[in-house]
Amino acid sequence: MSNVGIGVVGLGRLGKRHAHNLVYATPGASVIAACSIVEDDLAYARHALGIETTYTDYAELLANPAVDAVFLVTPTSVHAEQIIQALEAGKHVFCEKPLAINVADCQRVIDVAKKFPNQISTIGFVRRFDPSYVAARKQIDKGMIGQPIMVRSQTVDMDNSAEFQIPFTATSGGFAHDIVVHDIDLARWYLGAEMSTAYTTGGCYRHKGFEQHNDIDNASALCAFDNGTSAYFFVSRIAQHGHDTRTEIVGTEGTLKIGQTPIANLVEICDKHGVRRECVQDFFERFEDAFRLEAIDFVAAIREGRAPRCGLEDAIAATRGAIAITDSWRSKKLVEL
Ligand SMILES: NC(=O)c1ccc[n+]([C@@H]2O[C@H](COP(=O)([O-])OP(=O)(O)OC[C@H]3O[C@@H](n4cnc5c(N)ncnc54)[C@H](O)[C@@H]3O)[C@@H](O)[C@H]2O)c1
Numbered sequence: 001m002s003n004v005g006i007g008v009v010g011l012g013r014l015g016k017r018h019a020h021n022l023v024y025a026t027p028g029a030s031v032i033a034a035c036s037i038v039e040d041d042l043a044y045a046r047h048a049l050g051i052e053t054t055y056t057d058y059a060e061l062l063a064n065p066a067v068d069a070v071f072l073v074t075p076t077s078v079h080a081e082q083i084i085q086a087l088e089a090g091k092h093v094f095c096e097k098p099l100a101i102n103v104a105d106c107q108r109v110i111d112v113a114k115k116f117p118n119q120i121s122t123i124g125f126v127r128r129f130d131p132s133y134v135a136a137r138k139q140i141d142k143g144m145i146g147q148p149i150m151v152r153s154q155t156v157d158m159d160n161s162a163e164f165q166i167p168f169t170a171t172s173g174g175f176a177h178d179i180v181v182h183d184i185d186l187a188r189w190y191l192g193a194e195m196s197t198a199y200t201t202g203g204c205y206r207h208k209g210f211e212q213h214n215d216i217d218n219a220s221a222l223c224a225f226d227n228g229t230s231a232y233f234f235v236s237r238i239a240q241h242g243h244d245t246r247t248e249i250v251g252t253e254g255t256l257k258i259g260q261t262p263i264a265n266l267v268e269i270c271d272k273h274g275v276r277r278e279c280v281q282d283f284f285e286r287f288e289d290a291f292r293l294e295a296i297d298f299v300a301a302i303r304e305g306r307a308p309r310c311g312l313e314d315a316i317a318a319t320r321g322a323i324a325i326t327d328s329w330r331s332k333k334l335v336e337l
Helices: 015-024 039-049 058-062 076-088 103-114 131-141 159-172 175-191 208-213 288-304 312-331
Strands: 004-009 029-035 053-055 069-072 092-096 121-124 148-158 195-203 218-225 230-239 246-251 255-258 269-271 274-276
Touching: 004 015, 004 058, 004 288, 015 029, 015 039, 015 069, 015 288, 029 039, 029 058, 039 053, 053 058, 058 076, 069 076, 069 288, 076 092, 076 103, 076 159, 092 288, 103 312, 121 288, 121 312, 131 175, 131 246, 131 255, 131 288, 148 159, 148 175, 159 175, 159 208, 159 230, 175 195, 175 218, 175 230, 175 246, 175 312, 195 312, 218 312
Parallel strands: 004 029, 004 069, 029 053, 069 092, 092 121, 148 230
Antiparallel strands: 148 246, 195 218, 218 230, 246 255, 269 274
């Protein structure tokens, strides 16, 4: 089968990384075109990645018949509309998480996608491709920890990312849609259930700039799931030591722990301060392999005509959870889904 022609849309912080993977590390993919509203991004695509055809107008990229699939790495606020336009133009779609900020937009996408069953639509819940998270899922499938009954999962960004994150919050939907959504997706995947209630506490403890977007820099959420299990999520944007994403799954027969210390390499530094490890600094360093593997899987799914690992129903469920967690923080009340 011929290569899948890809149009990359959005070449900011993450889009440049995805585009690099698609050009250099994704068998069966040919990056045909790139699109961004920022001319510097397009110059990067041309000069650093050799993508000769570039657009500032998304509709023009969609009109290019050599583009079989779009890879959307644009702000969350435009995901739903851009997915719908791509599906209606006959393209397969990979879109970064989250699918949308509200349930109505998620549902609109799902309704349109049903009209195009031969086109793949998937949302980038990248942790489902991380080798360690995948290995944990295999242990659960083998019954190694019995029935999973509790997921404790945290995503903790470094303090120095706040400068980017504060203006980014204007389009991201805030801490739960942008960050906790990954942990929600993992909890659903491991517990095999849907979130039924959420109770959240948190605040703006260090970066008051988040307040102007009605957002916060730290939160904890305790959530019940509809099969009687539970999850505890912690999110923080103020870590000094590294990007500290970790997950623990407690089962009736054992516990799985993933990434408990965010080590960058296998070196232990032993000196007058004691014994120390260097840490990964950001989400991309932690999930570099997973980002590459999810692009490979998207292209393989198109070529093999199979369903993607993560469907739109997973994505709407994660958005529902993010909304409940946000609403609980704002109302200071338990929220039922
Ligand atoms: N999976 C993850 O761990 C992860 C990590 C970071 C970001 N993301 C997601 O990726 C998406 C992008 O995040 P980012 O940090 O790269 O943002 P960014 O602001 O750095 O980049 C956004 C890009 O989209 C372009 N753009 C904006 N509107 C556009 C439009 N209408 N048409 C075409 N291009 C447009 C901008 O010019 C820019 O190139 C977000 O949805 C975010 O949630 C996911």
